[in-house]
Structures are given as structure tokens and as C-alpha cells.
Amino acid sequence: MGGDSKYLGYLYVAPYVAGLLLFTAFPFAASFYLSFTDYDLLSTPKWTGLDNYTKLFTRDRTFDRSLTVTLLYVFMTVPVKLAFALLVAVILNYRLKAINFFRTAYYVPSILGGSIAIAVLWRYIFAEAGLVNMIIGIFGLEPVNWFGDPSNALITITLLRCWQFGSAMVIFLAALQSVDKSLYEAASIDGANQWHLFRYITLPLITPVIFFNLIMQTVQAFQEFNGPYIITQGGPLKSTYLLPLYIYDKAFKSFDMGYASAIAWVLFAIIMVLTLIAFWSSKKWVYYAGDKRS
Amino acid sequence: MTASFDLNPRRLVEPGEPATAMEIKLRRRSRLSSGIRYGVLLVFGLIMLYPLIWLIGASFKTNAEIFASPSFWPENPTLSGYIKGWETSTPYTFGRFFWNTFLIITPKVIGTAISCTLVAYGFARFDFPGKKILFATVIATLLLPNVVTRIPQYLLFRDIGWLDSFLPLWVPSAVAGDAFFVFMLIQFLRAIPRDMEEAARVDGANTLQTLVYIVVPLLMPAIISVCLFQFMWTMNDFLGPLIYISSVEKYPVSLALKLSIDTTEAFDWNQILAMSVLALAPSLAVFFLAQKYFIEGISTGGVKG
Numbered sequence: 001m002g003g004d005s006k007y008l009g010y011l012y013v014a015p016y017v018a019g020l021l022l023f024t025a026f027p028f029a030a031s032f033y034l035s036f037t038d039y040d041l042l043s044t045p046k047w048t049g050l051d052n053y054t055k056l057f058t059r060d061r062t063f064d065r066s067l068t069v070t071l072l073y074v075f076m077t078v079p080v081k082l083a084f085a086l087l088v089a090v091i092l093n094y095r096l097k098a099i100n101f102f103r104t105a106y107y108v109p110s111i112l113g114g115s116i117a118i119a120v121l122w123r124y125i126f127a128e129a130g131l132v133n134m135i136i137g138i139f140g141l142e143p144v145n146w147f148g149d150p151s152n153a154l155i156t157i158t159l160l161r162c163w164q165f166g167s168a169m170v171i172f173l174a175a176l177q178s179v180d181k182s183l184y185e186a187a188s189i190d191g192a193n194q195w196h197l198f199r200y201i202t203l204p205l206i207t208p209v210i211f212f213n214l215i216m217q218t219v220q221a222f223q224e225f226n227g228p229y230i231i232t233q234g235g236p237l238k239s240t241y242l243l244p245l246y247i248y249d250k251a252f253k254s255f256d257m258g259y260a261s262a263i264a265w266v267l268f269a270i271i272m273v274l275t276l277i278a279f280w281s282s283k284k285w286v287y288y289a290g291d292k293r294s
Numbered sequence: 295m296t297a298s299f300d301l302n303p304r305r306l307v308e309p310g311e312p313a314t315a316m317e318i319k320l321r322r323r324s325r326l327s328s329g330i331r332y333g334v335l336l337v338f339g340l341i342m343l344y345p346l347i348w349l350i351g352a353s354f355k356t357n358a359e360i361f362a363s364p365s366f367w368p369e370n371p372t373l374s375g376y377i378k379g380w381e382t383s384t385p386y387t388f389g390r391f392f393w394n395t396f397l398i399i400t401p402k403v404i405g406t407a408i409s410c411t412l413v414a415y416g417f418a419r420f421d422f423p424g425k426k427i428l429f430a431t432v433i434a435t436l437l438l439p440n441v442v443t444r445i446p447q448y449l450l451f452r453d454i455g456w457l458d459s460f461l462p463l464w465v466p467s468a469v470a471g472d473a474f475f476v477f478m479l480i481q482f483l484r485a486i487p488r489d490m491e492e493a494a495r496v497d498g499a500n501t502l503q504t505l506v507y508i509v510v511p512l513l514m515p516a517i518i519s520v521c522l523f524q525f526m527w528t529m530n531d532f533l534g535p536l537i538y539i540s541s542v543e544k545y546p547v548s549l550a551l552k553l554s555i556d557t558t559e560a561f562d563w564n565q566i567l568a569m570s571v572l573a574l575a576p577s578l579a580v581f582f583l584a585q586k587y588f589i590e591g592i593s594t595g596g597v598k599g
Contacts, residue, residue, distance in 0.1 A: 016428075022450075091331055094331060124349075
């Protein structure tokens with residue numbers, strides 16, 4: 001503001017700067033350093049150059065498995081979750097009287113979904129004698145071994161995340177509601193049908209929000225921990241052993257801090273590369289209307 | 295929105311003209327399609343929420359009944375799951391674990407609200423050298439996976455003697471460490487006109503007084519959203535306590551629940567389900583009391599979760 005010293009703003013952002021340096025920037029740099037060391041918490045970190053990374057990519061079969069499972073998990077959950085969120089948001093956006101009621105109902109799983117209690121619940125409903133098998137039994141289907149079978153376990157964990165599509169849906173819904181209605185009227189006078197309206201008006205206008213949701217959901221999916229940790233402990237046969245579980249085990253069970261840091265950096269690199277690809281490609285498909293964007 | 299065309303077929307014809315066969319057909323079609331929409335939403339919503347409904351019902355069932363039928367309704371309702379589950383297999387009751395959670399949440403929520411408001415105000419209302427770079431770090435932190443910083447943070451807290459205390463769980467948040475909240479408040483602040491603040495400055499208020507007396511009241515709905523999200527995420531947080539808390543007497547609810555799975559799952563299912571219901575209850579209550587703040591917060595700042 002006028003008259004004030006140009007340094008006055010620092011006073012207000014000071015807590016953030018202190019926190020940034022101490023709890024983010026310093027740990028960020030330190031973890032990069034640690035990834036080139038051998039460190040068991042007892043002695044001082046010992047520089048080993050690229051050893052951790054060489055071992056990861058050439059001799060560590062658990063890492064191969066864990067990386068594959070993580071990529072599968074992310075590429076299964078993110079598109080399904082976003083598609084669900086968008087579909088339900090579009091349906092809700094028709095002027096239904098009960099829109100608030102449904103929005104709330106669909107949002108509840110997102111609010112609770114990350115908690116341990118829900119992971120516990122998942123164990124019960126997908127147990128051998130659990131709710132899901134009892135229900136499909138009514139329709140005469142054979143019970144499914146959801147957690148015991150390596151080919152099903154990852155899908156069960158995936159369902160837990162897809163179930164929480166509500167937060168992405170609320171963001172989509174807010175974007176849909178801000179689309180200028182007169183565009184639809186003009187187009188429908190010109191003879192556009194509902195699919196045309198959605199495909200050529202709605203979809204381009206909400207691409208910024210699709211982009212935002214895509215990035216956030218991807219970054220979060222790569223970090224999933226609670227679900228597999230509680231529900232399957234990474235098993236069976238490591239079929240749900242996501243990288244965050246592997247990092248946790250290496251760091252806080254085997255106290256192999258250097259190696260765990262190296263895995264964390266590989267995970268970080270993957271997320272960063274995907275984010276950069278998304279940002280780079282966004283120029284081609286994300287549409288920013290010059291005005292009304294904050 | 296597109297339904298507005300269906301619902302107002304009159305718009306297509308001259309005002310005052312009697313309804314044509316075309317119009318009647320359109321109206322019928324719109325009633326039918328909105329009926330289908332309601333049906334789909336209802337069935338799908340029921341499938342989504344049934345696990346939660348079942349959980350609440352099952353927590354009042356006897357152990358024998360839990361895996362006996364898919365119905366949520368307890369045939370022989372019992373409170374034994376709650377009573378025995380509350381006792382736990384440790385020397386402490388769940389009351390202790392809820393108290394621990396409270397001791398983490400309170401400073402974390404208050405610290406987050408104050409620090410994030412100050413910082414967002416600094417970013418949204420002042421120009422200072424290096425602001426652009428600093429703001430870029432807010433966005434970068436938003437996208438930075440915690441997994442990268444977790445190990446050195448642990449080492450840091452170990453070196454300053456904070457392990458097995460609540461401090462690592464709330465202090466980083468109390469210095470505006472959750473970039474998401476800073477970002478969300480900045481978005482809200484940008485939408486608030488500055489006229490009143492400028493008038494207050496002309497009348498001789500300093501920037502802090504302007505913040506406290508003018509900005510904070512206007513920003514209150516957003517600050518409440520921040521508090522609610524932080525409350526919810528802290529209730530749900532598991533990995534933080536898992537890494538930092540080692541003595542059972544300091545366990546928050548999430549860790550205690552994990553402990554009761556490990557100790558009693560083989561036989562006393564209803565205790566675990568009952569304690570799961572209690573663990574979810576605060577979040578559910580807060581959500582239903584204040585859902586408009588959640589929806590506004592998430593729609594303005596985008597959100598994780």
C-alpha cells in the first residue's frame with residue numbers, strides 16, 4: 001500500500017519464509033544429498049556416489065515390482081476417478097431440485113476416505129465372508145477372493161480411491177456452473193444437440209479445471225499410503241506394495257535412510273516429469289478464456 | 295443447464311401461441327429424462343453410501359451377526375462393541391486417545407488459521423522485492439510430494455529432541471507450512487475489493503489494524519474453511535503419528551485404531567467397527583454442521599483429497 005516501506009510485506013510472509021527454509025527447502029536439499037549416501041542413523045552418512053541408484057535399477061527386484069504396481073495404481077485410479085467425477089457433476093448440473101442433497105452425499109466419502117477407519121471398513125466389506133461377497137452371493141455369483149488373490153488386491157485398493165471422487169466432482173461442478181448460459185442458447189438455436197453442446201462448449205471451457213484436477217489427483221495418487229498399509233500391508237506377493245510403503249519400510253523399519261531417500265527421489269522424478277509433460281501439453285488442449293479468469 | 299432448454303420448450307415458439315404437439319413431446323421427454331437422472335443418482339448414491347450405513351449398523355451387531363447377512367440392521371442390537379472397544383487392550387481408554395488427538399488438532403488448527411491469514415495478506419496486498427519468486431515457491435510446495443522431505447524432517451526433529459512428542463505434527467503447519475491453505479486464502483483475498491481497507495488506511499489505521507478489523511471479518515468464511523479442512527485432515531492423518539509417536543500413552547485415535555486391529559481383530563470385530571464409527575464421528579459431525587464452508591473452500595482453492 002502507498003506510503004509504506006516496500007519491505008513491510010516481508011513482515012507478513014516471514015512465518016512462511018521461515019517454515020519454507022526450515023521444513024521444506026532444507027529437507028529437500030538434504031534428501032537429495034542423503035540419496036547418494038549410506039546412512040543407518042547410528043554413524044554419520046557415508047558418501048557412496050551413485051551406488052543407491054545403480055542398485056535400485058539393476059539389482060532390486062522389489063523396487064521393480066513396487067514401481068510397476070505404483071504406475072498401474074496411478075494409471076487405473078486417476079482416469080476412472082476423474083471420469084466419474086465429471087460424469088456425476090454433469091448430471092448434477094442439470095437443474096435438479098435435490099442438487100445440494102446429492103452433492104453432499106457424493107462428497108462424504110472424500111471427507112472420510114483418507115482415514116484409517118475407512119481403510120478398516122474396506123477390510124471388512126471385501127473380506128472373504130464380507131459385505132460385497134454376501135451381496136454378490138444373493139445374485140448367485142461365486143465369492144471373490146478380493147485380498148488373497150494378487151490379481152484382485154490392487155483393484156480393491158483402487159476402488160477405495162475411486163470411491164472418493166467427490167472432491168474432484170465438487171470442483172467440476174463449480175466450473176460447470178460458471179459456464180455462460182447464453183453460449184448454450186446461441187448454439188442450440190443453431191441446431192446443436194446436447195452432445196454437441198457438451199463436446200464443443202462445456203468441455204473446452206472447463207479444460208483448466210480438468211487440468212488442475214488431473215495434476216492434483218496424480219500427485220496424490222503416487223503418494224497413497226494408508227489404504228494399502230492397513231488393508232493389505234502391501235501383499236499378497238507385493239501386489240499392492242506401492243512405492244510409499246517401500247520407502248516407509250526402508251526408512252523407518254530397516255533404517256536405511258540413504259537408500260529410502262534414493263527411492264523417494266525416483267518417485268519425485270517420475271511425478272515431476274509427468275507434471276512437466278502435463279504443463280507442456282496443456283498449451284495444446286487447455287483453453288483459457290482471456291477474461292473472467294482469476 | 296442444458297436442461298433449461300428441455301424445461302422451457304416455450305422459448306422456441308412465439309409467446310402466447312398454444313402448445314404444439316412438438317412442445318408436448320419435448321416436455322414429456324424432459325420429465326422422463328430427469329426421472330432417469332434422479333433414478334441413476336439415487337441408486338448410485340445408495341451404492342456409494344451403503345458401506346457407511348452398514349458400518350454404523352454393524353457396530354451395534356454381535357460378532358456372530360456381522361458376517362451373517364448383508365443387511366445393516368442389527369437383529370440383536372448390543373452396545374458391547376462400544377463398551378469393550380472403548381476399554382481397549384492397553385492401560386488407556388479411547389478417551390485418552392481422543393484427548394491426544396485434541397492436543398494435536400487444537401494448536402495445529404489455530405496456528406494454521408493465524409499464520410496462513412498473515413501470509414496470504416502479505417502476498418495479496420503488498421509488493422516487495424522477490425515476491426514473484428516467493429509466490430512461485432507456494433505453488434511449487436503445493437505440488438511437491440511430501441515423501442521427498444519426510445526423511446530429513448524426521449532427522450531434523452530427532453536432532454532437536456522432538457521425537458515422540460506432538461510438536462512435529464503441528465509446528466510446521468503453524469508457520470503456514472500447508473501451501474494449499476495459503477493459496478486458497480490468497481484466492482479469496484483477491485476477490486475482495488480493497489476500498490474499505492484503503493479507507494481505513496486513510497483514517498490512520500496501520501496495516502495490522504486493517505488486517506484485524508477489516509480484512510479478517512470479510513475473510514472469515516474462508517478462514518473457517520481452512521480450519522475445517524485442517525481439522526479433517528488431521529483427524530485422518532496416520533503416517534505422521536506413525537513416524538513420530540512411539541509411546542502408546544501419546545497415541546492419537548488413528549494409531550490407536552490400528553493398534554486395536556492388530557490386537558483384537560481375530561475375534562472381536564464389533565469392537566473395531568464401533569471404534570471406527572467413533573473415529574469418524576467428529577469429522578462427520580463437523581462436515582454436516584458446516585458443509586457450505588467445505589463446498590466453498592474446495593470450489594475456490596481447488597483441493598486435495
